[in-house]
Amino acid sequence: MQNIFKAFSLSYKSAPLAVREQVTLTEGEIKDFSLKIKDLFGIQECLVVSTCNRTEVYYTSEQDITTDVIKALLTYKGIIDTESYFVHFQQFTLQADAVKHLFEVATGLHSQVVGDLQIPNQIKHSYQFAADLNMAGPFLHRLMHTIFFSNKRVAQETSFRDGAASTSYAAVALTEEVTQNINNPKVLILGLGEIGIDVCHNIADKEFAEITVMNRTRAKAEDIAKGNNFRIADFTELEREVRRADVIISSVMIDKPLITKELIDKIGILTFKYFIDLSVPRSVEDNVEEVAGALVYNVDSLRERADEALRIRIASIPDVERIIDEAIVGFNDWSREMVVSPTINKLKNSLEQIRKDEIARHLKNLSPEESERIEKITMGIVQKIMKSPVLNLKAACKRGDADQLVDIITELFDLEKQANSAYVH
Numbered sequence: 001m002q003n004i005f006k007a008f009s010l011s012y013k014s015a016p017l018a019v020r021e022q023v024t025l026t027e028g029e030i031k032d033f034s035l036k037i038k039d040l041f042g043i044q045e046c047l048v049v050s051t052c053n054r055t056e057v058y059y060t061s062e063q064d065i066t067t068d069v070i071k072a073l074l075t076y077k078g079i080i081d082t083e084s085y086f087v088h089f090q091q092f093t094l095q096a097d098a099v100k101h102l103f104e105v106a107t108g109l110h111s112q113v114v115g116d117l118q119i120p121n122q123i124k125h126s127y128q129f130a131a132d133l134n135m136a137g138p139f140l141h142r143l144m145h146t147i148f149f150s151n152k153r154v155a156q157e158t159s160f161r162d163g164a165a166s167t168s169y170a171a172v173a174l175t176e177e178v179t180q181n182i183n184n185p186k187v188l189i190l191g192l193g194e195i196g197i198d199v200c201h202n203i204a205d206k207e208f209a210e211i212t213v214m215n216r217t218r219a220k221a222e223d224i225a226k227g228n229n230f231r232i233a234d235f236t237e238l239e240r241e242v243r244r245a246d247v248i249i250s251s252v253m254i255d256k257p258l259i260t261k262e263l264i265d266k267i268g269i270l271t272f273k274y275f276i277d278l279s280v281p282r283s284v285e286d287n288v289e290e291v292a293g294a295l296v297y298n299v300d301s302l303r304e305r306a307d308e309a310l311r312i313r314i315a316s317i318p319d320v321e322r323i324i325d326e327a328i329v330g331f332n333d334w335s336r337e338m339v340v341s342p343t344i345n346k347l348k349n350s351l352e353q354i355r356k357d358e359i360a361r362h363l364k365n366l367s368p369e370e371s372e373r374i375e376k377i378t379m380g381i382v383q384k385i386m387k388s389p390v391l392n393l394k395a396a397c398k399r400g401d402a403d404q405l406v407d408i409i410t411e412l413f414d415l416e417k418q419a420n421s422a423y424v425h
Contacts, residue, residue, distance in 0.1 A: 004060045005139065007098040008070055008091045009105075011054035012112055015088035023077055023085075025050035027227075031129055033076055038135060040072060041065050045137045047144075049105075049126045051119060052201075053112055058102055060139055066091050099143065099331065103324045106147045107154055113166040115313040118201060120151060142334060150327040157323065160316040163309025168198035170302040170309070171276050175247050176208055178274050178295075185209040188233075188245035191252035192220050195278050199249055204228045212241060243267045251278040257285040269293035278302070344390055346415040351382045 010023055025033060030048045037043050037059070045060040057069055070089055074082040092098035101110075106123045108115045127144045130136040136144070155161050164170035179185035185208070189199055192215040203211060212231040215221040221232045233241045242248055242259065252258050259275065275296045277284040282298060289296045355378045363371050389409055409415070 003093075003095045004062060005058070005095040005098045005143075006061065006064060006066055006091075006093055007056060007058040007101060008066050008089050009054060009056040009101065010089050011056070011110070013110075014090055017052075019085065019088055020052065020055070022079060023050075023055045023073065024052060025055060025077075027125075027129070029076075030126065031133060033073065034130065034133055034135055036076065037069055037072055038133075041068065043069075044135065045130075045140045046135045047102075047123075047126055047130050047140060049119075049123055051122050054105075054110075054119070056105070058098060058140075060137070064093050066093060095335075096332075099328060100324070102143070103147055103150065103328060107151060107320060107324060108160070109317065109320060109324075113169065114310065114317070115160045115165055116169065117161070121205065124148075139335070143331060146327050146331045150323055153323045153327075154320050158316040158319040159312045160320050162312055163305065165306055165310040165313050166198070166202075167278060167299060167302050167306050168195055169202045170306045171199055171249050171278060172202045172206065174276060174297060174302065174305075175203070175249065175274070176206065178272075179209060179246055182246055185246040186244055187211050187247045187249065188241050189213045190238075190248060190250040190258075191215060191279070191283070192224055193251055193253060195251040196249075197224060199251070199278070200224050200228070200230070209247075212245065214238070214241060239263065239267065242273075245273070247274045247276065248284075249276045249278065250283045252283045253279065254283050255281065258283045259288060260285045261287045261291060264288050264291045264294055276302070343409060343415065344386075344393060347389060347409060348382075348386055350415055351385060355379070355382050 010020065012020065015023075025048065030050055034046050034048050037046065037057075041061070043059045043061055043065075047058040049056045049058075055073075057073065059069065067086075070086065070091075071082050074085055079085060092101050102123075104110050106120050108117060108120055111119050127136065127140075130140065164173040175185075175187055179187075187203070187209045189196055189203075189211065192200070192213060196215075200211075200213065203209075207229075210231065211229070212233050213221045213224055214233045214235055214237075216235050218232065218234060224230070225232050238258070242263070248259065250259065264273075269291060270293070272293050272295060275284045275288060275294065277296060277298045280299060284296055284298075288294050359374060359378060363374060366374065393405055393409070
């Protein structure tokens with residue numbers, strides 16, 4: 001099998017947040033960098049993935065140019081001392097390793113919260129970018145669609161996607177659950193520390209509610225709202241925003257509760273209002289639930305949900321790995337056949353040219369009906385001649401010894417000469 005597919009990865013497993021932040025790419029930068037390395041290195045197929053937790057590049061090339069592409073990425077991000085950053089990159093120079101890594105990342109096995117769909121969804125977006133830039137050829141198209149099919153199998157055949165396996169995702173799942181009977185529910189995300197930002201990431205693609213973000217520093221709220229359909233509210237408008245929200249997700253770091261029973265009594269609740277408190281210490285007062293219509297969920301109850309979901313997901317990992325292994329076997333069979341497809345096409349074209357040349361010599365005095373019959377007969381003969389070489393080539397691919405047979409067929413039928421002759425004509 002040709003070793004044309006390679007990759008490198010900088011992730012939360014190999015680099016601290018400060019380094020990941022320097023290398024991460026925006027959507028526009030992903031597209032721009034893809035075109036840049038196409039121009040620099042002649043890369044025709046490329047998938048660039050970048051989130052807060054990982055930046056990865058997958059590409060096809062006969063040569064191993066991984067080190068050069070990493071240097072190009074670091075330089076593109078304005079990093080001059082590139083050598084000191086290499087320790088943070090994991091390189092996959094063997095096609096088998098690069099393919100397996102992409103399968104595992106795209107399935108969620110390497111997500112910080114195992115089974116999380118954030119990275120798989122981002123990879124779908126990156127694949128769309130590659131297709132839009134005409135940088136997804138036969139290899140990448142086939143690989144990605146094999147991965148998408150495997151993901152469907154994972155969802156249908158395992159419990160790997162069940163439940164919400166992180167506290168922030170559990171908060172989003174609970175929000176969906178309690179607002180399912182509310183038309184266009186309003187959700188207030190209060191506090192944009194690490195947990196609050198995770199909530200924003202997890203809720204961004206849901207599109208089931210109107211989302212408002214609020215933080216002591218408005219600039220941070222404006223930053224997280226970029227590219228998302230979020231409202232922004234000033235921290236000074238806390239009372240008004242709590243009044244209009246159906247669900248308040250709070251992760252504010254504060255010494256004493258920010259949302260008190262006195263505040264909720266003052267606001268008044270006409271139906272139900274849900275408070276999801278992710279803060280430690282708590283930012284929602286214990287006795288808020290004494291107000292009719294107020295329901296409070298704390299971080300402990302959400303952790304119980306998340307821990308149980310995580311346990312189920314971890315137990316499903318062997319089944320996920322089995323599905324991936326099965327998919328890779330099928331993909332590798334196709335990939336090996338790619339090696340012999342040019343030879344098959346050359347042989348087919350050579351025989352077809354012989355057929356056409358001979359027919360042209362003998363059809364001059366035949367009727368249209370006779371000509372049509374001769375066409376069908378000779379085409380059938382060519383197909384039967386092709387059958388045995390094609391089957392033997394594909395069988396040789398599976399055995400891993402197709403190269404020798406390709407050489408024999410090429411020499412036996414003089415395919416290089418035939419191909420050059422056709423090119424000259």
